[in-house]
Amino acid sequence: MTKDEILQIIANTIEVDSVDESLQLNDDIWDSLAIIIFIAAINQDYGKILDPQGVFSAKTAKDLIDISMQDL
Amino acid sequence: MNSIKILSERLVNDFWHLVGHKSEVSNNQDFIKFKLHNREIVVSNDNGNLLAFDNICPHRGTRFFIETHGTKSITCPYHAWTYTNGQLRIPNKKAFKNCDIDSADINKFKLEFCGDFIFVGINPKTSLINQLSDLKPILEDISFNISTRLDFDSYSFECIFPIAIENALESEHVEIIHKNTLSVLELQQEGEANFFGDNISWNAIVGNEKTNNNLQKISKLFNIIGQYQGYQTYFIHPFAMISSTYGYSYSLQNFFPGDNNVTNFNSRYYPSHAKDGRESIMKFFYKEGVKMNEKIFKEDADICARVPQGSWSIEMPKYSRDIDDRLRFYRSTLKLILKEGANK
Numbered sequence: 001m002t003k004d005e006i007l008q009i010i011a012n013t014i015e016v017d018s019v020d021e022s023l024q025l026n027d028d029i030w031d032s033l034a035i036i037i038f039i040a041a042i043n044q045d046y047g048k049i050l051d052p053q054g055v056f057s058a059k060t061a062k063d064l065i066d067i068s069m070q071d072l
Numbered sequence: 073m074n075s076i077k078i079l080s081e082r083l084v085n086d087f088w089h090l091v092g093h094k095s096e097v098s099n100n101q102d103f104i105k106f107k108l109h110n111r112e113i114v115v116s117n118d119n120g121n122l123l124a125f126d127n128i129c130p131h132r133g134t135r136f137f138i139e140t141h142g143t144k145s146i147t148c149p150y151h152a153w154t155y156t157n158g159q160l161r162i163p164n165k166k167a168f169k170n171c172d173i174d175s176a177d178i179n180k181f182k183l184e185f186c187g188d189f190i191f192v193g194i195n196p197k198t199s200l201i202n203q204l205s206d207l208k209p210i211l212e213d214i215s216f217n218i219s220t221r222l223d224f225d226s227y228s229f230e231c232i233f234p235i236a237i238e239n240a241l242e243s244e245h246v247e248i249i250h251k252n253t254l255s256v257l258e259l260q261q262e263g264e265a266n267f268f269g270d271n272i273s274w275n276a277i278v279g280n281e282k283t284n285n286n287l288q289k290i291s292k293l294f295n296i297i298g299q300y301q302g303y304q305t306y307f308i309h310p311f312a313m314i315s316s317t318y319g320y321s322y323s324l325q326n327f328f329p330g331d332n333n334v335t336n337f338n339s340r341y342y343p344s345h346a347k348d349g350r351e352s353i354m355k356f357f358y359k360e361g362v363k364m365n366e367k368i369f370k371e372d373a374d375i376c377a378r379v380p381q382g383s384w385s386i387e388m389p390k391y392s393r394d395i396d397d398r399l400r401f402y403r404s405t406l407k408l409i410l411k412e413g414a415n416k
Contacts, residue, residue, distance in 0.1 A: 015285065032360035033286040039353050040293055049349075052356030 023061035080329035083310040084109045086197045090312040094188040107336040124192040126179035187215030205269030213298040223341035223362045230377035236327045236335040241398040270309035
């Protein structure tokens with residue numbers, strides 16, 4: 001799992017071509033469905049199940065990278 | 073007697089009522105309770121056997137249960153009369169010499185299943201199969217999709233039951249009343265209504281493209297039987313509604329007649345079976361779903377409370393949109409029942 005791979009999963013989740021670490025996860029793009037899609041993608045690609053509450057609390061794409069790469 | 077009172081009595085007594093799902097009473101002593109017109113009905117698990125009965129002890133008329141649901145023995149708190157293993161146990165029974173104490177029993181009602189859905193009948197004039205008509209196989213599939221119950225909410229709508237049900241049967245109010253909740257799905261207004269006996273289904277496409285795409289994406293987390301990729305509601309005559317978006321979860325709502333201008337409302341939230349290992353991922357989604365449904369039903373309760381009893385009549389509404397065929401169908405059904413009873 002690399003930072004770029006996670007950024008691509010975030011981009012796929014919110015249906016844009018690419019994102020960078022500074023992306024702000026506001027309510028318009030980061031709703032409960034997006035959270036589930038992101039968690040399911042991480043689970044499918046890396047077999048890891050992220051804590052939904054942690055993903056919900058993330059404010060930026062960097063937060064999501066940190067959460068995803070925790071304990072690796 | 074006014075028409076609402078006659079209708080309430082006929083609908084309550086003469087028809088089957090969808091009251092819940094087997095998963096809610098899967099363990100010994102699990103129970104759910106409903107207020108249906110002027111009586112309370114309990115469905116309880118008695119060592120693996122489900123039974124429905126009046127929430128009144130035959131001894132002195134005390135209510136067995138106060139809570140709407142839980143896990144407790146059927147024991148009267150007054151003198152400890154207890155129903156277990158199919159029998160009423162009476163403490164110090166020998167002391168009741170000059171009365172036919174052996175005839176004492178709880179007042180049971182009929183109970184049947186459609187798939188894993190539980191139906192209760194007080195004195196139904198038709199079979200459950202007849203009443204459900206061609207909706208039966210659809211309801212069975214839905215019941216098998218359900219994994220458990222996450223939420224049980226119960227309160228009163230300050231209006232008569234047809235006002236609450238008609239509100240659930242028309243989509244015209246959605247954009248205004250549910251502006252920040254249900255409306256975000258941007259449901260196709262016309263939808264597609266189908267009629268099965270006295271029951272109604274309605275399918276509507278989710279018009280919000282982004283939400284619809286996201287809903288499609290999580291489809292792989294589930295094994296939904298008979299999935300409709302959109303929003304669906306089912307009116308299960310005479311008092312139940314089931315609604316669902318993509319079948320990922322189901323909401324059951326009961327609009328039972330209450331006393332004096334009140335509808336006894338209760339709602340349940342049932343998640344569907346997620347594929348192995350995915351249940352924990354979906355927990356967050358379901359939590360949000362429960363919150364959203366609570367808001368939607370409160371919005372409905374608030375607006376229904378503004379419609380006085382005198383605003384409703386058994387006649388066709390004077391003004392209704394061409395697409396509100398569900399509302400007109402419901403009213404014509406009630407009119408027939410009022411005129412001819414359950415054997416219409």
